[in-house]
Amino acid sequence: xxxxxxxxxxxxxxxxxxxxxxxxxxxNSTKGLGSNxxxxxxxxxxxxxxxxxxxxxxxxxxxxxxxxYESGGAYTGEITANMLRxxxxxxxxxxxxxxxxxxxxxxxxxNKKLKSAFxxxxxxxxxxxxxxxxxxxxITEQVVEKQIREGLAGxxxxxxxxxxxxxxxxxxxxxxxxxxxxxxxxxxxxxxxxISELYSAVLADSVTIQYGGSVKPDNANELLSQxxxxxxxxxxxxxxxxxxxxxxxxxx
Numbered sequence: 179x180x181x182x183x184x185x186x187x188x189x190x191x192x193x194x195x196x197x198x199x200x201x202x203x204x205x206n207s208t209k210g211l212g213s214n215x216x217x218x219x220x221x222x223x224x225x226x227x228x229x230x231x232x233x234x235x236x237x238x239x240x241x242x243x244x245x246x247y248e249s250g251g252a253y254t255g256e257i258t259a260n261m262l263r264x265x266x267x268x269x270x271x272x273x274x275x276x277x278x279x280x281x282x283x284x285x286x287x288x289n290k291k292l293k294s295a296f297x298x299x300x301x302x303x304x305x306x307x308x309x310x311x312x313x314x315x316x317i318t319e320q321v322v323e324k325q326i327r328e329g330l331a332g333x334x335x336x337x338x339x340x341x342x343x344x345x346x347x348x349x350x351x352x353x354x355x356x357x358x359x360x361x362x363x364x365x366x367x368x369x370x371x372x373i374s375e376l377y378s379a380v381l382a383d384s385v386t387i388q389y390g391g392s393v394k395p396d397n398a399n400e401l402l403s404q405x406x407x408x409x410x411x412x413x414x415x416x417x418x419x420x421x422x423x424x425x426x427x428x429x430x
Contacts, residue, residue, distance in 0.1 A: 182402060182429035183216035183342060183386050183409035185303060186416025187243060187271060190222065197225035198232065203419035205236045208426065213237065215429045216386075216409070218269050218303075219416070223257060230266025241269030241303065244277060247290035259298035270295050271411075273305040273329060275348040285328035292329060296337040303342045303411060304329060305390070306369075310349035318347075319368055326372055335377055343387045344411040345369060350391030352413060359400045359407075362389050366406035395424035402429050 192200060201219065208217060220241040221229050230240050246256035262270060272295060273288040288304075295302040306325040308318045322345070330338065345365055347357050357365075366387050374382035389401055390411035401407055409429055415421040 180384060180386055180408045181214060181216055183218065183388060184422075184426045184429050185218035185241060185269070185271075185342075185344075185388065185409070185411050186220060186422055187274070187390075187411060187413055188219070188221045188417060189243065189276075189413065191417055192221060192225065194225050194228060197221050197229060200417070200419060201229055201232045201238075204238060204422060205232065207419055207423045208237050211237065211426060211430065215426055217426060220269070220271055226262070226267060227265045233266075239268050240266050241271065242267045243271050243274070245270050245272075245291060245295065245300075247287065247294040249294070259294050259300050262300060263298055267300065269301045269303055269342075271305065271344075272302045273325070275305060275307055275346055275351055279348070285325055288325075288329045289331050289333075292333060292341075293337075296333070296340065301340045301342065303344050303388070305344045305346050305411070307346040307348050307351075307391070313347065313349060318365060322365060322369065323372055326369065327376070330376065335381060338373075338377055338381060339384070341385065343369060343373075343385060344390050345387060346390035346411060352392070354392055356392045356394075356397055356401075357389070359404050362401060363404040363406055366404065370406055393425060395421050395428070398425045398428035 217238045218241045220243050242262045272291045277283045308321040312321045370382045386408040388409045388411045389407045393410040394415045
């Protein structure tokens with residue numbers, strides 16, 4: 179039985195003081211919710227160490243929003259996987275559409291990042307998804323398949339078992355638009371079938387596949403009730419404790 183996982187991607191929001199307030203509210207609100215839903219928060223780099231201290235003995239895990247694939251060197255402004263581990267991160271988001279579109283990250287770069295994450299003991303949240311133009315051109319499955327095949331190239335089953343996949347249609351991220359539950363389910367089912375072909379039916383059945391793209395309390399129930407949707411990667415709605423908690427409750 180797959181467990182729903184709700185992850186909050188704070189993006190470039192919340193300074194250190196604001197992070198302390200939000201994390202404290204999330205911790206207090208998640209007490210007693212039980213262990214059948216995984217909860218992850220991904221604050222900015224500047225808040226990770228403090229976040230780790232606050233999250234001790236809570237049901238909330240810590241993740242980072244990005245990392246470099248190299249283990250060190252002359253890469254001004256970048257962060258390694260080992261640095262993230264050292265401040266308490268268990269998870270890292272890899273391949274978010276904003277990294278792909280705004281910062282030019284290719285499938286090859288994302289593949290290197292996934293391998294680096296595995297080598298350092300981090301669990302990646304691997305993001306994939308099509309643009310509006312690709313959706314309207316009816317090539318969603320081709321785009322998603324290419325991202326998966328090239329992103330996972332050379333990644334063995336033992337490592338793949340640690341991955342979370344996040345399907346995020348680019349046209350629904352931060353736009354207020356959301357894929358219908360039927361649209362989302364269709365792509366999630368396709369992803370699971372593809373994983374079965376690339377690895378095994380057992381891994382395909384056990385992998386967590388989140389939906390991301392304007393997930394809110396008022397649409398979470400319907401999305402998360404779909405058979406192949408195993409949680410959500412939440413953007414704007416995770417910046418307020420009450421809306422984030424409502425999504426977590428929907429996942430229960």
